Amino acid sequence: MQQRVVIIGAGVVGVLSAYALATRGAKVTLIDSQPGPAEGCSRANAGILAVGHASAWASPSAIGSITRALLRREPGIRVTRPTDPALWAWGAQFLRNCTASAHATNTSKLQRLSRMSRNLTQKIEADLGLTGSLRHEGGLYLFQNLAQFRAHAATLAQGGARADDQMEVLDSDALIQRDPALATMPEHLAGGIYSPVDSVGNCHSFTKAVSEVIARKFDVALHFGTHVTGFETDGRTITGVKTDHGARAADAVLLATGTGTAALTRQLGFAPAIYPVKGYSGSWTIRDPDRIPRLPYVDETELLAVACYGGQLRVTAMAEFAGQSDLSLPDTRLDVLRAYVARQFGDAVDAHSASFWTGQRPSTPAGPPFLGRVRRWDNLWINAGHGQLGWTMAAGCGDVIARAMTAETPTLRDVSSTARWLDAL
Ligand SMILES: Cc1cc2nc3c(=O)[nH]c(=O)nc-3n(C[C@H](O)[C@H](O)[C@H](O)COP(=O)(O)OP(=O)(O)OC[C@H]3O[C@@H](n4cnc5c(N)ncnc54)[C@H](O)[C@@H]3O)c2cc1C
CATH class of the missing domain: 3.50.50.60 (FAD/NAD(P)-binding domain)
Incomplete structure (x- = not known):
């Protein structure tokens, strides 16, 4: 039966x-x-099958990030309900996972799931007649800060990179060759990493x-x-x-x-x-596609993700610990998205078309x-x-x-x- x-x-x-x-x-x-x-x-998430970013948040360096976030000195992370008992219970387990060995084990699980998942997503597209829903052309991880870029590149060279994923370290010229629209962005690019196994599409x-x-x-x-x-x-x-x-x-x-x-x-x-880690996204109608990168990217310096599909530019940011029921859209958060888009893309998008959203990432410690x-x-x-x-x-x-x-x-x-x-x- x-x-x-x-x-x-x-x-x-x-x-x-x-x-x-x-x-x-x-x-x-x-x-x-x-x-x-x-x-x-x-x-309305970023829409990136971010295989190249499949890494556990809990790590030895996360302890410093969380401490800075509690002191409001970590731009991408906010703790707006520090007295939430659920956060303390979750946080205690998170801290136990911040050792180097726990981080390596957890990251390996995420990477295996992500790689298999990307292949299966392509199979589902084909099986269900949905081919073309996603673009499977890779993704970029960009750095505006040279020291930060060199540190990441060194980690990859020391074996942090997965040989089977063929991650490529690119200087700013090579990045622009890979995606010419990056040349029109005013922010200086120190370098980046190209992950050929990433994909993008509207979730x-x-x-x-x-x-x-x-x-x-x-x-x-x-x-x-x-x-x-x-x-x-x-x-x-x-x-x-x-x-x-x-x-x-x-x-x-x-x-x-x-x-x-x-x-x-x-x-x-x-x-x-499972703690709700709040994030924000904004979507804009694209006016000039030649000035919008075709490859999705994560700006590792400003901690934003950027992708385009369906004639829209989508930008996401922020990890906020704000409790179970907070789905508010404060201007202080949306201004981060507005300012980035205005600075990087100017009139390549229609500023008046912006629509904003918030979602809660269901996060395990x-x-x-x-x-x-x-x-x-x-x-x-x-x-x-x-x-x-x-x-x-x-x-x-x-x-x-x-x-x-x-x-x-x-x-x-x-x-x-x-x-x-x-x-x-
Ligand atoms: C800003 C932001 C950007 C992101 N970008 C990316 C990205 O680029 N790539 C990526 O891989 N991930 C990204 N994510 C994470 C991704 O969006 C989530 O991990 C994913 O959507 C979780 O899917 P889910 O089906 O588990 O949860 P949900 O989509 O939240 O689905 C759970 C469903 O369960 C239903 N439900 C719960 N309880 C009940 C009940 N009692 N009865 C009936 N229904 C119930 C809810 O209504 C809900 O629809 C992002 C998240 C955010 C916030």
Whole structure:
């Protein structure tokens, strides 16, 4: 008999998990409180499959960054609710992951998931007739500061670079050869790194398109505007989910609930450490495409990500620890985006077309997501906590969880964050 799987959460992670399960023969129901797919953190992120940036935040150098952020001296990071008890509990675990060896282990997990995911994203595009949704031409990591650039280049030379990813260190002339639009930007480029394995595309449009195709092709049932309030249980088994539109029976349940996970699971006696790390994006209509870099890039000096697709320039910035419910858009934050775009791109974009958004990265203390079966339950699974790399890793994590749920041989092992309540994959 077909396994009935209820997936809670239709962000990019839930939708690509639905694809992976439906293509393995499961009867999938996808439920989300929002009116459509990818309306949470997957709505207006930078859109970069940032394989070249797949690195855990928790590292020996992060301790200095967090200390400077608490003193308001770290431009890209803000701690606006330092008294939040959830932040302290999460922060204690984050600090435990700041050793060099924990950082190396966590980064290796993120890199393996990201690389597999990028290949699978291309396969999904081809399988579902969505080819051309993303550009698979690589991405850039740019430095305005020469000392910072040299330090990064030296780290790559010492083996920080992954030979299989063929990262290239480029001086400013080579960067401009790689993407001529960089020549029109006024800020001096000290140098950069080209990652050939990065891709770019609109996460919201892609997730929406995938949800529509899998509904049509694999009979995935989509229930939007439906909030899951609890679970129906029998011994060690979850028999269904309770929603504000009635109950739904299930043979297995997958949590793809991002930052909403702990609020839902506390009633089952566990609360995954997933902190909402707030970020901001702005989108502008492009007037002169010749002056906008075609390759997505991260400005490593100013800590912003820049990408263009669908005739729009998108710029994202900031990691802000502001608690669970703060989705405000303060001008002080948006001004950072406005000023950067005005300085770098001037009238190549229409300043009046700007629209702004904020999202909460579902971040685990270690970096890798929670992937696996919840230990106390025979049929409750989780795929949540993808932090700054949810779009990058969604296809791979969907594949990993679907293989486990359908008892298929795994292609990747030991890629999840660990926790007492989790049989981690
Ligand atoms: C500014 C910014 C820039 C970013 N840039 C990038 C980037 O360039 N590349 C990259 O890889 N990642 C990027 N990210 C991170 C990426 O956006 C996230 O990791 C990703 O969107 C997480 O996807 P998700 O599906 O887990 O969460 P979400 O998209 O938030 O989906 C979770 C869904 O679960 C639903 N839900 C929760 N609880 C319930 C419930 N009880 N009942 C019903 N539904 C529920 C929510 O409504 C939501 O729709 C960025 C993030 C930000 C904020």
